[in-house]
Amino acid sequence: MVPEAPVAGFGYTRPAPTAPARMSNQDADPTTTQLTLLSSGPRRGAPRSACVVVIHGDGLGKRADIHDHPVVIGRSQEADLHIPHKSVSRRHCEIRRVGDEYRLRDLGATNPTRLNDQVVVEAVLGDGDHITVGETILKFISHSSVEALYHEEVYQLATHDPLTELCNRRHFAELADKEIARALRHGRPLVLCIVDVDLFKPVNDRFGHIAGDGVLRQIAAILRGLVRGEDIAARIGGEEFAVLLPETGLEAARRFAERLRKAVEAETFLLGNEPHRLTVSVGIARLSPERGDRSRLMQAADAALYRAKDEGRNRVRVEP
Ligand SMILES: Nc1nc2c(ncn2[C@@H]2O[C@H](COP(=O)(O)OP(=O)(O)OP(=O)(O)O)[C@@H](O)[C@H]2O)c(=O)[nH]1
Secondary structure, three states: OOOOOOOOOOOOOOOOOOOOEEOOHHHOOOOOOOOOOOOOOOOOOOOOOOEEEEEEOOOOOOEEEOOOOOEEEEOOOOOOEEOOOOOOOOOOEEEEEEOOEEEEEEOOOOOOOEEOOEEOOEEEOOOOOEEEEOOEEEEEEOOOOHHHHHHHHHHHHHHEOOOOOOEOHHHHHHHHHHHHHHHHHHOOOEEEEEEEEOOHHHHHHHHOHHHHHHHHHHHHHHHHHHOOOOOEEEEEEOOEEEEEEEOOOHHHHHHHHHHHHHHHHHOOEEEOOEEEEOOEEEEEEEOEOOEOOHHHHHHHHHHHHHHHHHOOOOOEEEOO
16 A cells, blocks of 8 residues: 555546546545455365375465475475475475375485374375474375365465455465575566555445455456466555566566556446446566565565656556
């Protein structure tokens, strides 16, 4: 969210009967009660054939599917199942598929890996086995089952925003840290966009929070339709979204943000049975050595977003 800024070029115009109307600060009715309508829940994925799930300790609900490549579990950002706890070694253990078997191997961890409470160097896993990694306990699930579905659902609930079904703030932070570490290590470009709905408070105040929630869902759907598979889209605040674009330079990111801005501008939002127009502002910043962590990258994108708001909203601004 961005502090109140003067509205340039967005003065209130009474909606023509058929033309979609724009929101303005003057629509505010401070008596509206806050209420959030939950969706039927995050999108559910199909159960995986074999996976390992954190059932106790740091990273609860986190899951890694085991396909053809070994799954490394550890404290390193680069681990496939990243457990950021001091009791876990950077590369603690790995699970790999060998034919029809799944094998667990300790990778020389300071706190040795334990399988069903026994120290283990290498062992074949069975369905339901418990793997202890530092102070975290994981469960191995070998095939599609009701339990795998249950863990899938717990994981989705822990990592996704129920209203928009985008990643939630906490999950975004985790994924972003991982992508930032990877981009820095390999010298790859990475850009963060922060997207904020313009004049959203008047929507809530005039039409109620349920209508406001509908707007957030509609904007999230537009966002989802525009991002690539490797991009990470999240709802990080009330009416604030973030999109992390790996392998993307500033110009490509600006084009993406413009596409998003224009798509929202062109969208019709039905509020109180009348068509309305809404807009978003976008702040963009790219990863650089001076901005080499999530917090500084977000600060820079926020500063650009602030300028976009300050200069009249419905625009994209890039932090140099
Ligand atoms: N419907 C709904 N509203 C929310 C939710 N979370 C936050 N909000 C509202 O979002 C609004 C944000 O308002 P402001 O930060 O003042 O921003 P704005 O009116 O969009 O103005 P600018 O950002 O300056 O363009 C507040 O009215 C919050 O109550 C939510 O989950 N659902």
